[in-house]
Amino acid sequence: MRLRPVEESDLPAMIAIHGNPATHTHNPAGTPDAAACAASLNAWRAHWDAHGFGYWAAALHEDPHAVIGFGGVALKSIRGLPSLNLYFRFAPEMWGRGLATELAGAALKAAFASLPHDVVYGITRPENLGSIRTLTRAGMERVGEVQTDVGPPSVLFSIHRDALQIDS
Template identity: 30%
Template sequence: MRIETDRLILRRLEDTDCERMFILHSDPEVMKYLEKPITHIQESKDMIKMIQKQYEENGVGRLAVIEKESGLMIGWSGLKLLTEPINNHVNTLDLGYRFIPEFWGKGYAMETAKAALHYGFNELNADFIYAYADSGNTGSNYILGKLGFERTGEFEDSGAICFWYKLKREQYI
């Protein structure tokens, strides 16, 4: 799978992405509202293997984001199938994105999210796509609102209050 935008390429994660994944997931600022930063490259290798397994089993998973200009993997974005319950939802598509801080503020989250939503609604024929973000993560909550997601509730995840969002196909198209 490969999705192109004006400035970016979204493609399946490859084993060779482990160093850039480590840079992303070991950064305390990136992980501020998430789990603890990783400390060993093996953790990023394991993460990539897990996502590759999602491609095989579910036909969908987060995608590496490559900046065309630099050729660098700058983060990941896209849809994944929630196979474990989150906020009492299971077997639903979840939008997510995460970028290395030097690439923040350039509109890449919005650009990749729009491409992922287009794929989800038009290629996967989803009726709904969901997302969630820590209530304190103003950047992610702003982006989800700007994309047209409706905040439908909140729940606790690992001790943090998260906002739950839903986007209907007809709201997006």
């Protein structure tokens, strides 16, 4: 898989993936519209500009211009503290191929290799078994619950840099 910083030209893929109700089945806020997708993409690009890291656009090697998902690590307030958050979302036709786990592993390795943070968190809904499997396969452990913007508490996962084997 090819991973690169998000770009303005990713907006159609962002709308196609994030605007697809199937990718928001467990989101109590519902599916974002095109304007919300554009706002998120702009915020992600601003995060890259401000911090030098953030969420990536993902593509397969055989078709590097077709964005199939988004994800990576970015700063997020978790329990009132600035923290690294692992995020991933792929087009439904890409589900079940291990791509989210591959992206999660790459994001964790990149974060611990280049950032001073000792912990990365992942947040998902308790009924989102696919995301729970991905976080677990990436080496993360459930550490409790956290209240997010909307709805009931979400499940909080974390991994400490010492728990991840990074090849030199």
